[in-house]
Amino acid sequence: MLFFLLYGNIFAQELPPIESFTPQAYDADNQNWDISQSPNKYIYVANNKGLLEYNGATWNFYQTPNETVMRSVHVVGDRVYTGSYMEFGYWAKDETGTLIYKSLSNKLESIIEDEEFWKIINIKNWVLFQSLDRIYIYNTLDESFDVVEPKSGIVKMYNIDDQVFYQVFGEGIFKIENGTSELFIDSPEILESRVVNMFDYNNGYLVLTERKGFYYFNEGDFSLWDIEYSDSLKGITVYSADILKDKTILLGTISDGLIALDYDGKFLYHINQTRGLQNNTVLSIIEDIDNNIWLGLDNGINFIKSNSPYEIYYDYSGKLGTIYASIVFNNNIYLGTNQGLFYRRIASNEEFLLIPETNGQVWGLSEINGELFCGHDRGTFVIKDNNLAVLIPNTQGTWAVKSIQDNPNLLIQGTYDGLNILEREDGDWRFRNKIEGFDISSRYFELIASKVFVSHEYKGVFKIELDSTFKETIKVDKEPDFEKDLNSGLIQYKESVFYANQSGVFKYDNLKDGFFKDSIFSKLYNEIEYTSGKLVVDEKNKLWGFSKHNLAFLDFDSFSNIPELITIPLPKKLINDKNGYENISYLYDNHYLLGTSNGYLIIDLSKLKADDKFNIHINHVEVGALDSEMKKVSLNGSSIFNNETNNIYFSFSIPEYFKYSEKRYQYFLEGYNNNWSDWSPENFHFFENLPHGDYIFKVRGKIGNVETINTASFNFQIKKPWYLSNLFIAIYTISGIIMLLTIHLTYRAYYKNQRKKILEQTQKDLELKELENQQQIVNFKNDSLTQDIENKNRELAISTMSLIKKNEFLNNIKEELKKINTDKKLNPVIRLIDRNINNTNDWEFFEEAFNNADKDFLKKVKSKHPSLTHNDLRLCAYLRLNLSSKEIAPLLNISVRSVEVKRYRLRKKMELEHETSLTDYILDL
DSSP, rough: EEEEEETTTTEEEEOEEEEEEEEOOOTOOOEEEEEEEEETOOOEESSSSEOOOOSSSSSSEEETTTTTOEEEEEEEEEEEEEEETTEEEEEOOTTSSEEEEEGGGSSOOOOOOOBBBBEEEETEEEEEEEESEEEEETTTTTEEEEEEEEEEEEEEEEEEEEEEEEEEEETTEEETTTTTEEEEEOOOHTTTSOEEEEEEETTEEEEESSOOOOOEEEETTTEOOOTTTTHHHHHHHHEEEETTOOOOEEEEEEEEEEEEOOOOSEEEEEEOGGGOOSSSSSEEEEEESOOOEEEEETTTTEEETOSSSSEEETTTOSSSOOOOEEEETTEEEEEETTTTTEEEEOOOOOOOOOTTTSSSOOEEEEETTTEEEEEEEEEEEOTTTSSEEETTTOOSEEEEEOEEEEEEEEEEEEEETTTEEEEEEEEEEEEEOOOBTOOOSEEEEEEETEEEEEEETEEEEEEEOTTOOOOOOOEEEOOOHHHHHHHHEEETTTTEEEEEEEEEEEEEEETTTTTOOOTTTTOOOOOTTTTTOOOOOOTOOOOEESSOOOOEEOOSSSOOOEEEEEEEEOOOOHHHHTOOOOOOEEEEETTEEEETTTTEEEEGGGOOOOOOOOOOOOEEEEEEEETOOEEEEESOOEEEOOOTTOOOEEEEOOOOOTSOOOEEEEEEEETSSSSOOBBOOOOOEEEEOOSSEEEEEEEEETTTTEEOOOOOEEEEEEEOGGSHHHHHHHHHHHHHHHHHHHHHHHHHHHHHHHHHHHHHHHHHHHHHHHHHHHHHHHHHHHHHHHHHHHHHHHHHHHHHHHHHHHHHHHHHHHHHHHOOOOOSTTHHHHHHHHHHOOOOOHHHHHHHHHOOOOOOSSHHHHHHTTTTTTTHHHHHHHHHHHHHHHHHHHTSSSOOHHHHHHHHHHHHHOOOOOTSSSHHHHOOO
């Protein structure tokens, strides 16, 4: 049932849960006219664009054959009959799961111009198509047609217990029997009124008109149905109506949404756009196989869940805010939110009222010894009988307040900056003292005897020993196993302290002085689905835990004292509660209130069903080669695919539609892997580049924790590549045999000629050995020549240095003689020295040694540069030895500066570029 907020107040009329569907990609101008359901629970909608098919996961669209508006749809067995402009027929699925249309109207000689088909019903083996002019009766056995053609236009056609009625405007209501029409009701009250629908009722018929309400017809008596709501109906335009299996009568209006009456005509509820519908025009109503209600609206589709265990309160006005705590106290429901503390009588439809002075953040509510305490951002409030809140001074920032065992006049208070003690004095509570020695925020804390446990999600778990007066700490220890645990929780349950984090639930052992994992309590959630370690104990002593996909509790109220784990499939993302601040409280008769971020849910545990059965279907399979278009294949039997088409796509779904029933899927490709996949909400999977082989694709699903009763499967084979086919294997075998024979014959010839080849090879080896010996002799000679060259190079180097030293020595003597040759008596001696420095024999000796060491160098230079003189060649020879200008000067008996001049002139004669080194050039020749 659904509760709504209206006009700033919290409206509490009980309504079924509603959810809206807007088919993706088809929502533009999305007028929905008619709805029907197939035996496999698929939903089909006649839409202004064509036919929509919904399998619980995806919408499939099929264009009307003549691209006109589709007015009606009706499923009979495996056929989907539809009617549109100038066309009617049926759709049936081919082997790929795709609907294929077959026209029936083209079997007729003609239909009336501009005829549209607004209603389709079936009676046994007949299907009737109603337009505004005729009713075409199609016999599915022999495919023949009968036509009912009244004198005036047809308003609507009705099916009541396999009896067909229709209204002719201005004439009355007719009944078709044995293929002929007979006037059934011709009362004046309906001659000018449109009849929306007719129902079997108390041995007669209820006749619902468009604007005048209900009439009752029995044995010729036609009178207004006398109900309390009759006058209200007169001001409403009704377009559609249906009676449910539980005898609830639903009226779909043009501008007032949906109205529900019981079988006696008493008003039940009214749902319109402000209370959950997408719009107020209800064009069609059907009850599905699971007794849920589908509404085809002027723009959109609404689904109404019947017999739901949930009552959903949406805070549309934003008045309540996020709920952090709730409690029932003195027949009132109290809600603590981020906007304050609200209350309302538990069994009333009144709005929730804010208790004065409590506006702001409420963190917790607790009843202690018949008094209600409110932990608030501003401090601790005591809620009096007249719903007045009295603030206890000096208690700012209160998380929670708890009792102290054996001392009813003291309370312990957890605050933003530690722990406080409150004391009752003269009937009123006051702040007594702060417990010294502990200043950490204490949102979660539990007191047992003189020991306090405090959990801080960023700092860990503390164990504090207090003195007997509760004024200061004696000892503060930190639990070594618990550090930073976001959204962890701490609670006292059955006189024991429990700590909960992602790893499980841990119980404190007083004898061992430590926390140890409790296997029973840890069943409340697992590590994969963990979202919060918040634990809640309700008034019925149930311990609640919260996880990603479920709400769960342990119930110890059993004869065996073995706790029973009850799991409620409520996905966290749908209930939208605040992580780490989850809260649930007992209301009455198995009803529990679960706080959310935008209202709350009421859960009726007695309506939770453990025997729900669901089926899963493979909707279609597509295959294709890499980077090519995928094509649908047959779902029947076993399929064989070419090796190139080894990319395969599977689509599957569970046709269930309640949004709080979260669907998840698990698949397994036998022949490819050995394990089922992880549970996932995705209703498809794509396998790429599968190797050749035989496969069985299996898929199963679950809603909440209830698995589907079947496992859908698809068998297929991917052929071997052509080079691994049987033909080619035979070819490979024959080729192998031929190759072996060839090798055998080849080796016989080989062995036959082997001796001859060995002899020839031996002869060649001897010849080669002789050549190697000759080569070795040549190498010895070359080594000797190389040695000679090295010796001559050494001689050249020695002679060169000897000349350099001799000339340097003579130059030194000449210079000394010049110094003392004042009377020029020593000139003959100086001339003798100059002749020895420029001795031609020295140069000839050097030239011979140079030519022996560097044969043909001087010839090569002369041939390349013919203009060079004898002195130029001499300079080139010295440069070839990589001598510096300083070393060359004594050899030429000139100064170093003169050598540089000679080098410059030599460069000019050789026409060298400026950046080219003269020495490098000569060395490279």
